[in-house]
Amino acid sequence: MQSTRQNKICRLIQQDMSDIFLKEMKPVLGPSLITVTHVTITPDLSIARIYVSIMVIGQGTPDGVLALIRENTSDLRRRLGMREGKQLRIIPHLEFFLDDTLDYMDNINRLLQQ
DSSP, rough: OOHHHHHHHHHHHHHHHHHHHHSSSHHHSSSSEEEEEEEEEEESOOOEEEEEEEEOOOSSSSSHHHHHHTTHHHHHHHHHHHHTTTOOOSEEEEEEEEEOOOHHHHHHHHHHHH
16 A cells, blocks of 8 residues: 555656656657556655556557657656655656556457457
């Protein structure tokens, strides 16, 4: 169970990472829609696990975009630090994971309709 402080930081990271993906990382990641669906953080606030849902427009795959995100993790952490440097003493290390909840729900709906 996460503490109130952890929940606050998770919401803060989720909002800022969504904004960074939307406004600042578009040239690097190409034409894709990236949604930050969920963020968890360790109790010592050192590692943030960020779950993203990726919709690729045009060519490419979600796994390819996720690989680009993981390659640019240090840049993303720097951008997050520029936004949250006043509120967080230490900017957590970022780990990105593909959120497949929507695919799972779609599969369940397809199976129920058969």
